[in-house]
Amino acid sequence: MKTVRENYLKSIYPIGLKRTLIPFEQDGKWGYFDQEGNVKIHPLYDDADAFSEGLAGVRISDFWGFINEEGSIVVTPEYHFVGPFVKGQSIVKNSKGYFLIDQSGVQIKTIAGDFEIDEPIEQAASHEELIKIQHGERFGYINFSGDIVISPQYVESGTFSNGLAWVKTDQDRYSFIDSSGTTTIELPGHMIPDSFSEGMAAVRDIHSLKSGFIDTSGQLIIAFSLSNPDSFSEGLTTVIVNKGKMGYIDSQGHLVIEGAYDEALPFINGTALVSIDDKSGFIDKKGDLVAPMQQYDYVDIQSYYSDSSAVLVLQDGKYKYINRHSGKTIFEI
Amino acid sequence: MQVKALQSISTRYNLGRIANGNLAPMVLIANGLESSKGIQNVTVFHDIAQIIAAKQVYKAFAGGRVLMPALEVPLKSGREIDIMWKDQIWEVKPFGTSAEEQLKAYTEEGNYTRGKELNPVKDFHLYGNLFMSVYFTSPGVVNYSLNLKQDGKTTNLSVIEARSYVNNEYAERSRNAGLAQAGVIGAFSVAGRVAQGAGAVVRALFKEAFSW
Numbered sequence A: 001m002k003t004v005r006e007n008y009l010k011s012i013y014p015i016g017l018k019r020t021l022i023p024f025e026q027d028g029k030w031g032y033f034d035q036e037g038n039v040k041i042h043p044l045y046d047d048a049d050a051f052s053e054g055l056a057g058v059r060i061s062d063f064w065g066f067i068n069e070e071g072s073i074v075v076t077p078e079y080h081f082v083g084p085f086v087k088g089q090s091i092v093k094n095s096k097g098y099f100l101i102d103q104s105g106v107q108i109k110t111i112a113g114d115f116e117i118d119e120p121i122e123q124a125a126s127h128e129e130l131i132k133i134q135h136g137e138r139f140g141y142i143n144f145s146g147d148i149v150i151s152p153q154y155v156e157s158g159t160f161s162n163g164l165a166w167v168k169t170d171q172d173r174y175s176f177i178d179s180s181g182t183t184t185i186e187l188p189g190h191m192i193p194d195s196f197s198e199g200m201a202a203v204r205d206i207h208s209l210k211s212g213f214i215d216t217s218g219q220l221i222i223a224f225s226l227s228n229p230d231s232f233s234e235g236l237t238t239v240i241v242n243k244g245k246m247g248y249i250d251s252q253g254h255l256v257i258e259g260a261y262d263e264a265l266p267f268i269n270g271t272a273l274v275s276i277d278d279k280s281g282f283i284d285k286k287g288d289l290v291a292p293m294q295q296y297d298y299v300d301i302q303s304y305y306s307d308s309s310a311v312l313v314l315q316d317g318k319y320k321y322i323n324r325h326s327g328k329t330i331f332e333i
Numbered sequence B: 001m002q003v004k005a006l007q008s009i010s011t012r013y014n015l016g017r018i019a020n021g022n023l024a025p026m027v028l029i030a031n032g033l034e035s036s037k038g039i040q041n042v043t044v045f046h047d048i049a050q051i052i053a054a055k056q057v058y059k060a061f062a063g064g065r066v067l068m069p070a071l072e073v074p075l076k077s078g079r080e081i082d083i084m085w086k087d088q089i090w091e092v093k094p095f096g097t098s099a100e101e102q103l104k105a106y107t108e109e110g111n112y113t114r115g116k117e118l119n120p121v122k123d124f125h126l127y128g129n130l131f132m133s134v135y136f137t138s139p140g141v142v143n144y145s146l147n148l149k150q151d152g153k154t155t156n157l158s159v160i161e162a163r164s165y166v167n168n169e170y171a172e173r174s175r176n177a178g179l180a181q182a183g184v185i186g187a188f189s190v191a192g193r194v195a196q197g198a199g200a201v202v203r204a205l206f207k208e209a210f211s212w
Helices: A121-127 A300-306 B001-013 B020-030 B043-061 B100-109 B159-176 B202-209
Strands: A022-028 A029-034 A040-044 A046-054 A055-060 A062-068 A073-077 A091-095 A095-103 A109-110 A131-135 A138-142 A146-155 A165-168 A174-177 A183-186 A191-194 A201-205 A211-215 A222-227 A236-242 A247-251 A256-261 A272-276 A280-281 A289-295 A310-315 A316-324 A329-332 B069-076 B080-085 B088-094 B123-129 B130-138 B141-150 B153-157
Touching: A022 A040, A022 A046, A022 A310, A029 A046, A029 A062, A040 B001, A040 B080, A046 B153, A055 A073, A073 A091, A121 A131, A121 B001, A131 A146, A201 A222, A211 B130, A236 B020, A256 A272, A300 A310, A300 B001, A310 B159, B001 B020, B020 B123, B043 B069, B043 B088, B043 B123, B043 B130, B043 B141, B043 B159, B088 B100, B123 B159, B130 B159, B141 B159, B153 B159
Parallel strands: B088 B141
Antiparallel strands: A022 A029, A029 A040, A046 A055, A055 A062, A062 A073, A091 A095, A095 A109, A131 A138, A138 A146, A165 A174, A174 A183, A191 A201, A201 A211, A211 A222, A236 A247, A247 A256, A272 A280, A280 A289, A310 A316, A316 A329, B069 B080, B080 B088, B123 B130, B130 B141, B141 B153
16 A cells, blocks of 8 residues: 655645655655656655655654755654754654754753644644644643643634634633634634634534634624535635535635536645546636546545645556646656 | 545544534535435445544544545455554444454455554534444444433434434424525525624624524
8 A cells, every 4th residue: 555645735724835855655665756756765764754944754663853855864863753844943752752953953942741732733834823732631732932822721622724723612612712812703602613724714503504604803704505615725615516516616605616526625736626426637716627537546635635736546556646737647656 | 425525524624624513514414414315325424433533543643743544545356444544454333243354354455454442432423412432442443333312311323223313303403494405405505795894793793693
């Protein structure tokens, strides 16, 4: 089984980083190829993360360190966990707890507190948001300096995006808080939110099960008439339109791509994967096919959500990366 | 449910984008709850259990990284592994059914090991008075149960009974909400933007919009 991991999920949290090298697995070892499919770092590692600020976490045996884009080890593998570099610092963990290290591997701060990080740091890093943590059965947030900003107090909480996070209190109600922990949007007891994306968050009425969208000030901007909207990505989101078919609406709530698909994924880099029956292809924002419908035995969703042009698929018994703008094969594994 | 939709919901759920209370409605609708016939396929509960179990796998092994368990991984034989994390695999079954035959076939076909036993998720709210509990009962095996909590009693339901309950509950709620179900189906209409009054508080707005 070949798997791929891309550490930035653009549709969920758009980022500005240009992906240069893509991790891939071959015969149980991980290396990196470039956007043209050329192997740049041969598969030598037991695990590999994406590059951030010129360095990527790699695992040798049980321990993680960092390599540069030439494949040289710059931080000795000695950690159980490493996060991406953000402004020259990475949160890492060993048996003694969490630390901040710089790009030469020097520990510059011990992060105090008895908690576990409960979301991918890459996700928070992409928006320079707070990082969700868990202590026992309660959730709170730290910043990238490792300081606890909002103490673990919520029975459930979401990840920060657009400066807000949904939380659930002991009163069994959902609301949104800002990065100071202040409640900015309170929701009625029968409303359940998703996280914000592109300034809008879906909120579901649990009586009718229909969803609408609010903006970051809490105003209802698309009424509660939608079936299963996803988060907005590149100005559009999927909804179930009728008879189970999926289409796309814009931020005004207008149906801009007809509900013709059995499956429809978010737009990423200008295209979206759609399926009819057992065939899938990529469409542009006009709804026109840019990569023809084909039968794939498997589409790796994690690679699809990355911001690279390459999407991992299984076709005719072979795993390969295809270009999301043409459907053409970039790289066969 | 379609595989890519299942994976997409699972990814968003693992990342903390979807609240617990939204998971089951999302999967129920994706499986046809709003259609004129309601949910036809009992695998809807398998989908939910799979996503819940996958999050336990994610929390146990991903450790603050964007790295998702794979769902419905196809094998050359045409079989599909419910949940995979590296070489670990899990098969999801309702209590009372065996995963043995499938797990044996998977491990014979590939170099997989039966997944670790992880923490259970108990009394996860699905819809109305219906709850699900998900247990990692033995290596590689995830079992789920469906329980109706009503009038101070807890009744274990089969997947067929649970499907009936959900369909009936939805129909009743739709009637009570004044929604003619047939009118809703197929009548997609998105209201335009609500006029943006500066400083309007959502709570007030919601009270107005949902006084019904």
